Amino acid sequence: MLTKRQLLILKEIIRSYTESGTPVGSKSLMASLPVHVSSATIRNDMAALEEAGLIQKTHSSSGRVPSTKGYRYYLDHLVEPAAATPFEIQAIQQGFGGHFYKIDEIVAQSARILSNLTNYTAFSLGPELANIKLTGFRLVPLGNRQVMAILVTNNGNVENQLFTLPPGVASDEVEKAIRIVNDQLVGLTLPEVAKKLNTDVPPMLFKYMDSPDGFLDIFGNVLRQAASERFYVGGRLNLMDYLDDSDVARLKRIFSLIDDDNGDINRLLGPVAGTPDVKVRLGDELTPEVLGDLSVITASYSVGDHGTGMIALLGPTQMPYSKMIGLLEAFRQELAKRLTDYYNHFDG
């Protein structure tokens, strides 16, 4: 069992290591601890902490550094989130100052604000899509057989894509097809729409069109765009500041991981559903193992019954957790408020 003083020492080692980045020795601890004991006593306590696996040496006669397990313990039992400062609150609000025409613009902006504020790398994921409904589908002819397909959903999201009509298709046929889509599919959730698109819709279209494949492709494409989870990154380049300078190869691998949006990064953020609070993952809790000695703080936000989204921060394991946790706590509330406002603008 660990004594009170030992935990105090653990906490102080973490604080000091976060600040200085160098291993912490018994002498410097003597100066910075609130209780006053000799360095020999501290050494004894440190031995106990090391025995428990919470701290470790970098070599046999060095100062101590928190271990992954030590951070875990600290985060589970010791950390005290620091409330966001007025300055930070203001910076957040200022970041959301402009006018937004899309949900995704707000979400994307979140990642930017967060990375600016922390100098780490920030991620944001829009509210999940389970409850989002199709409210309309258009094809706007632009001349030269170009058409723009537009898909609108009840969360105010709008997707569009440009197409060229295949020569075989007549425009009045297309008109009818659109009417069918709107009659049959508006009001359904996007997953339901996707399902019907494969089953019920094609037979109906066959009544009006010889080869509805081209049309289905177009619609399916835009639908997929609207249904894909939108994932934003801010402060990519900050990686270079907090990652070990020397290992450029690793740097490159992490960059690719972030940029090649192949779902791996979703594993990073973890399940969106679940606990609505702030959570830290580090060490082998992080699945893409390139991330090794990094740390991820995730925070989910929920927007009434419009679903749940997520924001996250990637940084070094030696993050000032209490500060970052407090900041993310404030941020998720602010973001939820903004998004709720945005939705009300549509519902009301």
Add this chain to the structure above:
Amino acid sequence: MLTKRQLLILKEIIRSYTESGTPVGSKSLMASLPVHVSSATIRNDMAALEEAGLIQKTHSSSGRVPSTKGYRYYLDHLVEPAAATPFEIQAIQQGFGGHFYKIDEIVAQSARILSNLTNYTAFSLGPELANIKLTGFRLVPLGNRQVMAILVTNNGNVENQLFTLPPGVASDEVEKAIRIVNDQLVGLTLPEVAKKLNTDVPPMLFKYMDSPDGFLDIFGNVLRQAASERFYVGGRLNLMDYLDDSDVARLKRIFSLIDDDNGDINRLLGPVAGTPDVKVRLGDELTPEVLGDLSVITASYSVGDHGTGMIALLGPTQMPYSKMIGLLEAFRQELAKRLTDYYNHFDG
């Protein structure tokens, strides 16, 4: 005056240094030169080349390395472009294999192909806009006062942006405003449109609308989007491979330079108009001086009377120039062909 053999030596030094990355000494030159002379003779010639400022030592008793001036001379007089290999030609054609719905998709794809092929960083800039004409402007209402503004130009480019109509504006007023825009502005080039937007258009709109400012904002916004030069980058991360590993700070600065699209990079590519061939710039010919020891190969392409665009390659000064120049030569032709095809599809 330099002798034939001395130029041969310069050429071989550049070739060898490009390949190995290490300074080249008289002995190894003796082995790789086509003519057979002793190392002492070569040393004499090297002294002459150094005297002329074309090569230099890294320290008083090291082998020689080409100087900026040496590269310049090489590029101006000695280099023999190597024709692109069948493999490369095929890779280019394969890269352009898919179907494209926008000019910009082709241009963007160019940067990707080129960076994949070379493992350097590639840039592409779409054909200039001087001759591009407005062919139509739409506002598509999407419900909830949301509208999508769509602007179409005669090069098949389509820009769109989402807006929320200000409460004061009635939809029939908007209809009329759109008709005016289309009547008055279609057929003009984008610069002309931009000019009229400030002079002739507002008075006309005042006849039909109380406060045309909102409408003008929307139109101006989309117009600006369409008129902004589109600039694409491929292979950003390759920077990490060919840049000095140690200096992460510089790496970061160059990344920011590339990403923050603030026109500096346009200086990098240089004037789009002018010579339609391939051109290399290096050393102090490169304006953002962070690029210091790097090298940029630019190549312009022209698409009939639809204007001129540019592709470029950023890499280390020790690039295999003959190969890269040949590759870019092939690429600009292929790209011009693709774009011409694309335009014909509209014109014809």
Add this chain to the structure above:
DNA sequence: GTTAGCACTCAAGAATTAAGAGTGCTAAAA
């Protein structure tokens, strides 16, 4: 003009040394 020979230079890596921070352990003090 070209070449062999030779003394000289310098970078880069290996080996050595010195200093200093920190530890563990023991035995005495509280």
Add this chain to the structure above:
DNA sequence: TTTTAGCACTCTTAATTCTTGAGTGCTAAC
């Protein structure tokens, strides 16, 4: 039983020296 002083020991880091080898410039002979 807990805390403390003292001390020998460990290991990193930085500075210093040593060694090796690639390469040069110069001179004198070919």
